[in-house]
Amino acid sequence: MSATAKSLKGAKPAPRENPLxxxxxxxxxxxxxxxxxxxxxxxxxxxxxxxxxxxxxxxxxxxKPKPLFGSAGKTVGPQDITFFSRQMATMMASGIPMVQALEILANGQKNPKFASMLKALRDDVAGGSAFSEALKAYPIQFNELYRNLVKAGEGAGVLDTVLDTLATYLERIETLKGKIKKALYYPTAVLAVGMIVSLILLMFVIPQFKNTFSAFGADLPAFTLMYVAASDFMLEHWWWLLILAIGGVVGAGFAYRASPQLQRTVDRLLLKVPVIGQIMHNSAISRFARTLALTFRAGVPLVEALDTVAGATGNIIYDEAVRKIRDDVAVGYALNLAMKQVGLFPPMVVQMTAIGEESGALDSMLFKVAEYHEQEVNNAVDALTSLMEPFIICVLGVVVGGMVVAMYLPIFKLGQVVG
Missing domain, CATH: 3.10.20 (Ubiquitin-like (UB roll))
Structure with missing residues (x-):
């Protein structure tokens, strides 16, 4: 063995550079x-x-001192990832090296958890890892779709364009989610306020009226006695009711996360609810079409793209349908025929997909499908809000108004007793 070989064999690996x-x-x-x-x-x-x-x-x-409560209280949300993607695309298009771009973004971050994450990405990329490989350490923030598109962008040498497209995609998806949340949260919030007002009346106002009328020896009307009985029950068992309510919400949430069958049942029922079901259908189709168009345009093979798209629809029923479409396409079916067989996609969507396949412009057609159904979601949300407002007013009027009437009825009887 030569002296050079011996020296190489006995050489120790270079010490790893200390992190900054x-x-x-x-x-x-x-x-x-x-x-x-x-x-x-x-x-x-x-x-x-x-x-x-x-x-x-x-x-x-x-x-630099660490935050008093650490960085656990501030998570890395979709808006952070969207902003990061847009800034990375801009800097890379301007010719700034990736390591330097990550360094600039990390130093400018106010979120300590995200700053730490970007510094770790910078160190991995500086150490020779591909950007898509470095992202695998954070699967929650950068999902499979994001990583696959970044990998495709690296392979094609258009990473800046892919990151810019991803930023636009994330913005559209978050806007769509916001519309759906608005449709579901608005009536829930108003009804919750009505419930709180009702509880205040039951626990604090009605008992005072009861004591006042009892002092005059007046018999309360049956309608008022019903609310008085409810008030007495609340005052006597409020702690059990509170525990039951909190336990029910927590238990339902835990059961939903732990049971795929329950998730499937809930998602199927939501799709059948009038108006809300149509919003869910349009939302799932829009996310399917936009995600598939984005991955297909980035050069990802169709079967692999469908595998990635399945988890992006936001609904288990559509998730299972897309996986079935993937299996059919893998054995030779055309995409439009596979979509037709699952029975979830409207004829217009299937027809536009067929035209896209025949003309070689599948991604453009799918983007048009996504835009159309996003507009349908916007229209449905506005219609639902308009429909819910009078319904909510009626419900609050019956619940709160009923209590007010129950409290004022004895006043007329009290006038008779005093007279």
Missing amino acids: SEFVWTATDRRGKTIKGEMAAKSANFVKAELRKQGMTPETIKP
């Missing part, structure tokens, strides 16, 4: 003005040397 730490510094510039700032470096000495290179006199250099 955050430092807070105070320095004085040439005019004697005090300046404060932050810098990522291996040690305080590196910060001091860098400040002197910039013509400043260092005064204090301290490690």
Whole structure:
């Protein structure tokens, strides 16, 4: 064995470069003005040397303190990922290297958890990992669809374009989710306020009226006695009712997350509810079409794209249908025929898909399908809001108004007793 081989065999692997730490510094510039700032470096000495290179006199250099409650309280949400994707696309299109772009974004982050994540991505990419591989460490923030598209963009050399398209896609999806939440949360919030008002009347107002009328020895009307009995029951058993309500909500949420069968049942029932079901249908079709168009345009094979799209529809019934479509396409079926067989997609969607396949413009046709059904969701949400307002007013009028009538009925009887 040669001396060179022996030396290589006995050589120890190079020590891994220490990760950068955050430092807070105070320095004085040439005019004697005090300046404060932050810098990522291996040690305080590196910060001091860098400040002197910039013509400043260092005064204090301290490690950046961690937040009082850590970063667990502030999560990385879809808006953060959307903003990150857009900024990365802009900087990479401007010719800024990926490592430097990640460094800039990490230093500008106010969310400490996201900043830490971006620094870890920067270190992985600087160490030689592909960006799509580095993203696998954060599957919740960067799902399979995101990673697959980034990988396709890296392979085609158009990562900046893919990231910009992803940002637009995420914005559209979040807008769509917001519309659906508005349709579901608005009536829920108003009814919750009505329930709270009713509980206040039952527990605090009606008992006072009861004591007042009892002092005059007046017999209360049957309608009023019904609310008085409800008030007495609430005052006597409120803690059990509170425990039952909280336990019911928590138990239902846990059961829903733990049982795929329950999720399937709930999603199927939601699709059958008037107006709301149509919103869910249009939303699922829109997300299916936009996601498939995006992955297909990025160069992902159709079968693989369908596998990714299945989890993006937001509904288990559509999820299972898309997986069946994937299996049919994998054995040679045309996409439009596979979509027709599952019986969930309207004839117009199937027909436009067929035209897209025949003309070689499947992605463009699917984008048009997505835009049409997004507009349908907007129209349905506006219609639902208009329909729900008078319904909610009627419900609140009956519940709260009934209590008010029950409290005022004895006043007329009290006048007779006093007279």
